Amino acid sequence: MSAEVVIGAWVAVGLSLCMYSFLYKDNPFFKFGEHVFVGVSVGYLLTITYYQVMTNKLYIPMTQQGKRWLLVPAFLGLLLLARFIPSIAWLSRISFAFLLGISSGLAIPRQISSFILKQVEGTLKPLVTVGDGGVAWMTWAGLNALLVLIGVVSVLFYFFFSLEHTGTVRRIARVGIYFLMVSFGAAFGYTVMARMSLLIGRFDELMLYASASYGYATPVLLVAMIVGLWWWERGQERKT
């Protein structure tokens, strides 16, 4: 095992345990890990932006491909930074207007096409099918199509506030609520499973780094963390 992998394992275990220490309570180890995470994320984001955007999309096309017009978006980007100087902060409005104008313009036809027409197309499926065996009434697929149609219409009724939710409208909207609850429950179940999967992944790694080839990183640092928390707790008690 190379030294950089073993050191990496110790660093990863140490930082992971710092984050897990929050399960006990908010403490300096967690705050340390949290701030390292913010700093490293910002550093990573800046590096990637510099190489993938500023170099590959701006500098190289301008200097090597003669795309001098890219000075315009660069200038608009610089205008955004005018926000830091109150006296000329209004200049950033031009860049925001540019971005919002384009994104709003692009959004309208694409939303209509992808999110409305396509969804309506997917919802309106035939309930009765005609095949080689004749007319098939209410197949399992047809029943599901009908359920989807009822669900979409009732959910839209729930979100439609131009009509007062009384009488029939209220009853249809109530059906929509049940469809929404099933969807929220499914989304919640999915989220829980995704987090659990991450947790298993982290524990798996912590167990791997507990082996002799990694210098027993996990048990050693776990004991150090417990002692550290106990020491910190004692200090807190003395203060109060």
Place this chain on the structure above:
Amino acid sequence: MLFWKRTFPLLLTLLLGITFTAQYYVPHPASESLLTEVSVWGQIISGFAILLGVGSLIRSHYVKIKRREAGWGYSGVMFLSMLIMLGAGFWSGGKTEGTSFGWLYSYVFVALQGTMFSLLAFFVASAAYRAFRARTPEATVLLVAAILVMWGRVPLGEHLISGIGSVTEWIMNVPNTAAQRGILIGVSLGGIATSIKIIFGIERSYLGKD
């Protein structure tokens, strides 16, 4: 001056908004290349927008250190980690394979990110306990749907109750799809309305005050 401060941004939004709405309906190579070029422009401007966000973060932590506010040492930790990552990134030329930047990415960034999000598993469990006390019929439906989805997604679930996977699949494909479609159509209608308001200058909060 008022023209440049207020009228010009509104005119620019109107002009670009109408142009790029129309662009979708013009299937000409020139129209396609305009879209490609503008998406690159958007990426460049967004790159500067990141600097805007990072600048705000740096300023707030700098003020914390300058005023020696509570926990200012952690702001120092934030600066140090950012500088180390930036230094390694530039030293490695932005490459991750076999470099110090890659090492920091794998053993610091990924480890912290994975742990931070996995930590939510514990809080999700406690939130579930509070939310899932089936006090109303709606909460009961949510509870049942969540349990069935979780159950059907693990091998043990299928082992204990045969066919639970198909039930989960049905929940995801039928009632869940119906609700998601309803939400998506509603959100899209809202998005279109907001876009129209922005293009025609009815929604102008992005201009700020003054």
